[in-house]
Amino acid sequence: MNDPEIRVIKARSGWQIIDWKELREYKDLFYFLTLRDIKIQYKQTVFGFLWAIIQPLVLMVIFTFVLGKLAKAPTDELPSAIFHYTVLPAWTYFSNALNQSGQSLVASANMITKVYFPRLIVPMAPVLAKLIDMVIAYVILIPFMFYYEIVPSASILMFPVLILLLIITAAGAGMWLTALAVKYRDVKYIIGFTLQALMWITPVTVPVSTIQDKFGETWRLVYGIYPMGGIIESIRASLVGAAIPWDLLGISAATSIIMFVTGMYYFKRTERVFADVA
Amino acid sequence: MSDFAIKVENLSKRYRIGAKEEQHDTLSGAMAAWLKAPFSNFRRIKKLTDFKGKNDDEHTLWALKDVSLEIKQGEVIGVIGRNGAGKSTLLKILSRITDPTDGQVQVRGRVASLLEVGTGFHNELTGRENVYLNGTILGMTRDEVNKKFDEIVEFSGVARFLDTPVKFYSSGMRVRLAFSVAAHLEPEILLVDEVLAVGDLNFQQKCLAHMKKLTESGMTIMLVSHNMMAIQSSCERVYLMNNGEVAASGKPLPVIERYREVLAEEIDGAPSHAGSIKADNTDSGVSILNFEMFGEEGVPKRDFRFGERVKIRFELFSKERIENPYINFGIVRGDRVIITNFSNYYDNFRVDYIEGKCVLEGWLPPLRLVPNYYEIHVVIWPWGGAHKGGDVTHAVPLAHKTYDNFRVSGTGLNSADGVYQLPATKWEFHRDGETITFTDIKDDNIFDVFDDHDKELGGGI
Known part of the structure; x- marks a missing residue:
């Protein structure tokens, strides 16, 4: 008979390494949890997956009217609809993914206390599941682009990379928040409220160029520390054929990756108490 | 080298239980407490998982204290004990759901734990989708579920409703499907907590038969149960837990008897009022x-x-x-x-x-x-x-x-006689036009009957 390896279970403390091999063994669970999140999301709704485009579309109409027509906010010379809709699916994705990911551990308390599996899967599944909505919403962008005769340039090749950065940002923040939320349930309220506020400082509403005009170049780069600042601005640039703001994106990407890595390790560090406080 | 499957050495687990909420009698007292609450709440919640500083205070609870045991490969082990004796905590540590506070466990082989049937079942998903989800949650891969799928469905007896969302299932159907998934796990070590008695009588028979098959297959099984009949019939060795410690271990019958003594001591300790x-x-x-x-x-x-x-x-x-x-x-x-x-x-x-x-x-x-x-x-x-x-x-x-x-x-009755033995009120026996009527039935004591039988049997041989 083969002699399986011996696993030692004992008290852990401090920082933990990440068991990639184990994560691979559980890839099917990851797949089915993601599939579950996709399947249940619009069950028993009238509009079904139409909801994926309703949210960004309605926001676009409101922004175009309030910011474009009434407030005459700058849009970097782009038609207001294009300015907003090129990034609204990405923002909506981030907002929904973070919201679900941040509450994922508390929502799966019954699973966490009854069976073992790598906990990292829990906040990651909604981050992937919400991608479907974004893809659907971006398909709607195509007719808009034709209508306004916007032609992307080679910078569109950056689009997939930027989406990857977007996922990393959502996952990083999600891991931090859900690990905190298991213990401090305040996080649930913080997430909802902060996401609303954050939308207004993300270049979904006004372009980053306004910051530069008002406060100068240095503050523009400082703003890049907010990962969604550089990423959202670059997503728009990549789609409308503008130049990608590499400096801004570089800073945002760095914060995003730092947040992801630290989030993962913070999650692993606190993981051992999840079942006791969930 | 020994052939252990699970080796537990000096295992301890301490829980911090939430401190009591304060009570205030005056409005100003309540207001002040409300304003101070964020600070005290923060300290309280933070302390839930923090064991530094003062060691034992009123808010900690040792769920396990210095437990050591060893289970050989292929053994079927029972764990019994009162509620709160530490049985479930032990299983949770062995299945890696929670960390021990002290001590260590060595486990050889793939472990599956069954602390509940239907973990992760989602009401909006169909039976089929739930089988895959639940199977992978329990540690199977998609291929393994694929291979076992027909067997699982057949065992559960809900084939007709496989593509119906589980929320339209009766609770019995749901539990049968869930149990069927669990029953088809093939780990090297299976940890089971009190989940055997599900479904109707027919299904329970099926479960017990399946359990029997598993025990004979050479799988190492650890079974936590309050059902002494199940423990006695399927386990080779039994551990008795009491107050977080192993109080006895060995062959099922003497350990179960010891458990009864523990319970009886408690009964004698408080003879007039039931606890x-x-x-x-x-x-x-x-x-x-x-x-x-x-x-x-x-x-x-x-x-x-x-x-x-x-x-x-x-x-x-x-x-x-x-x-x-x-x-x-x-x-x-x-x-x-x-x-x-x-x-x-x-x-x-x-x-x-x-x-x-x-x-x-x-x-x-x-x-x-x-x-x-x-x-x-x-x-x-x-x-x-x-x-x-x-x-x-x-x-x-x-x-x-x-x-x-x-x-x-008292009496030689056991579970095979059911839960309640009822006497008839009258018997009649008819043969060739002759009728024998019997009404002398003792309704409060059948010791005599058993004694008589014993005498007759003893005398006859």
């Missing part, structure tokens, strides 16, 4: 106090002979006047089977109202319960409460208290 283990809904102003059971000698006790005439007595205290309450008490076996309910309502005995302290006494018929341990549930319902709208599950009792363990002993 209340659970009380619900204390804010209704109705409470149940001083529950006692009396034997034929008229003294309070909790250890009865088969067929003994029992009297029960308890006090009710109600702050307000409550008209026409239903007063119920039920006898429940260890595996949650409700054996019978006694009720003033069923017997058409109307108690016009309760207020302040009242006492209820009830004389039960001869207790022909098959020897075992039983619980008593005392439940007080408001008028019409339990039956209003026909939906008992949503009615709220005024008071509900559970009393742990009284024992019935």
Whole structure:
């Protein structure tokens, strides 16, 4: 008979390494949890997956009217609809993914206390599941682009990379928040409220160029520390054929990756108490 | 090298239990506390997982204390003990759900744990989708579920509803499907916590047969159960846990006997009042106090002979006047089977109202319960409460208290005779126009019958 390896279970403390091999063994669970999140999301709704485009579309109409027509906010010379809709699916994705990911551990308390599996899967599944909505919403962008005769340039090749950065940002923040939320349930309220506020400082509403005009170049780069600042601005640039703001994106990407890595390790560090406080 | 599957060395687990919430009598006191709450809450929540500093205080609980045990490959082990003895904590550590505070475990082989059936089942998903989800949660890969899928469905008997969302399933169907997934796990080590008795009788038979097959397959199994029959019939060795420690271990029968002694000691320790283990809904102003059971000698006790005439007595205290309450008490076996309910309502005995302290006494018929341990549930319902709208599950009792363990002993009856042995009132036997009638049936004692049989058998051989 083969002699399986011996696993030692004992008290852990401090920082933990990440068991990639184990994560691979559980890839099917990851797949089915993601599939579950996709399947249940619009069950028993009238509009079904139409909801994926309703949210960004309605926001676009409101922004175009309030910011474009009434407030005459700058849009970097782009038609207001294009300015907003090129990034609204990405923002909506981030907002929904973070919201679900941040509450994922508390929502799966019954699973966490009854069976073992790598906990990292829990906040990651909604981050992937919400991608479907974004893809659907971006398909709607195509007719808009034709209508306004916007032609992307080679910078569109950056689009997939930027989406990857977007996922990393959502996952990083999600891991931090859900690990905190298991213990401090305040996080649930913080997430909802902060996401609303954050939308207004993300270049979904006004372009980053306004910051530069008002406060100068240095503050523009400082703003890049907010990962969604550089990423959202670059997503728009990549789609409308503008130049990608590499400096801004570089800073945002760095914060995003730092947040992801630290989030993962913070999650692993606190993981051992999840079942006791969930 | 030894061939252990699980080796537990000096394992301890400490829990921090939430500190009591403070009470304030004055408005200003409550206001001040409300403003200070964020700081004190933060400290309190932070401390939940922080064991530094002061070691033991009133808010910590040792769920396991210095437990050591070793399980060989292929062994089927039972773990028994009272509620809160540490059995489930042990399983949770072995299955890596929670970390130990101290000590270590070595595990050889792939572990699957079954602390509950249907973990992760989602109501909106179909049966088929749930099989895959639940299977992978329990540690199978997609290929493994694929391979076992037909078997799982066949075993569950819900093939027709496979593509129906689980929310339209009856609870029985749901549990059968869930159990079928769990039953088809093929780990090297299986940890099971009290999940065997699910579904209807037919399905339970199927589960037990399947369990038997697993035990013979060479899988290492650790079974936590309150069902002594299951433990006795399937385990090679049994550990008795008490207060977080291993109190005894060895062959099933002596350990189970030791467990009964532990329970009996507890019974003897509090001879007059049964220990209340659970009380619900204390804010209704109705409470149940001083529950006692009396034997034929008229003294309070909790250890009865088969067929003994029992009297029960308890006090009710109600702050307000409550008209026409239903007063119920039920006898429940260890595996949650409700054996019978006694009720003033069923017997058409109307108690016009309760207020302040009242006492209820009830004389039960001869207790022909098959020897075992039983619980008593005392439940007080408001008028019409339990039956209003026909939906008992949503009615709220005024008071509900559970009393742990009284024992019935004597006679050679066992679980094979059911839970309650009832005598007939009259027998007739017809043959060739001749009729034999028998009415001399003893309704309170069958010792004599057994003794007579023994004598006859002994004399005959």
